[in-house]
Amino acid sequence: MERENPRAERQGGITRKTLFKAALIATPVPLLAGQAPALARDTALSGGPLTPTPYCDDGDDPTPPQTEGPYFKPNSPHRSVLPGAGTTLTVSGYVFGLACQPLANVLLDFWQADRNGAYDNVTYNFRGHQFTNAQGAFKLTTIVPGLYPGRTRHIHVKAQAPGRPVLTTQLYFPGEPRNNTDPLFDPALLMTVRTVGTGRQGTFDFVLNVPGAPPTDSPTSPPPGGGTWRVGVTYQAGDQVTYGGAAYRCLQGHRSQAGWEPPDVPALWRRA
Ligand SMILES: [Fe+2]
DSSP states (O other): OOOOHHHGGGGOOHHHHHHHHHHHHHHOOOOOTTOOOOGGGGTTTTOOOOOOOOOSSSOOOOOOOOOOSSSOOOOOSSSSSSSSSSOOOEEEEEEEEESSSOOOSOEEEEEOOOSSSSSOSOOTTTTEEOOOOSSEEEEEEEOOOOOOTTTSSEEEEEEOOTTOOOOEEEEEETTTTGGOOOTTGGGBBBBBEEEEEEEEEEOOOOEEEOOOOOOOOOOOOOTTTSOOOOTEEEETTOEEETTEEEEEEEOOOEEOOOOOOOGGGGTTHHHH
């Protein structure tokens, strides 16, 4: 039975995460007033039903853990590209804390089967670790893992914020027939996956059990370039500000934050 999608009721709203991502994605497509930014994982690009993946929304649950399985190997290479034959797959996204703050320098250690469903337990093929950047983002380039007996298609990962416990979990692919029969499968761990050319592009956002306050919103001094825009101000659609010598009109109401300067957030501001 298809589960109710908690995201549906949010489609008219704006969450801290969607605004954060809108600022980073800097989509050139202007939004209509009142619409939340259209993000890859929110729009069922795979053609299937929207997945009930936990949504980082101030106080939401962290990404659920899963068993490590028998094939983890420590000391994987530091690399974000896992070379090898197969259908190219990228997996990208962000890592957030419980307060939806992006987490930098999070260790993400991925391991998976090759296209035939076999793990390399001798060397480190299809194993690698990386760290989220200052914006909490990561990107893995690999191949679509093959199937092996008893399991649906999946990628293993360990995620650890600095000084915090390790989250061990797995990521899943939508539309896989074995998702219905694998007892480990958890729809909360479905990636959004779309086909691009001959490859696949997956997205997934982790929410780690890291407490913390959301970015501070206190009003600050004028921006370096001068202007009337300020952090910590509640702007309404239609409001006008200046920043760096240019005028901008607000496209949708929000409370401004550092990192959402008008030139950088076309989802929120348009040159007037
Ligand atoms: Fe596995």
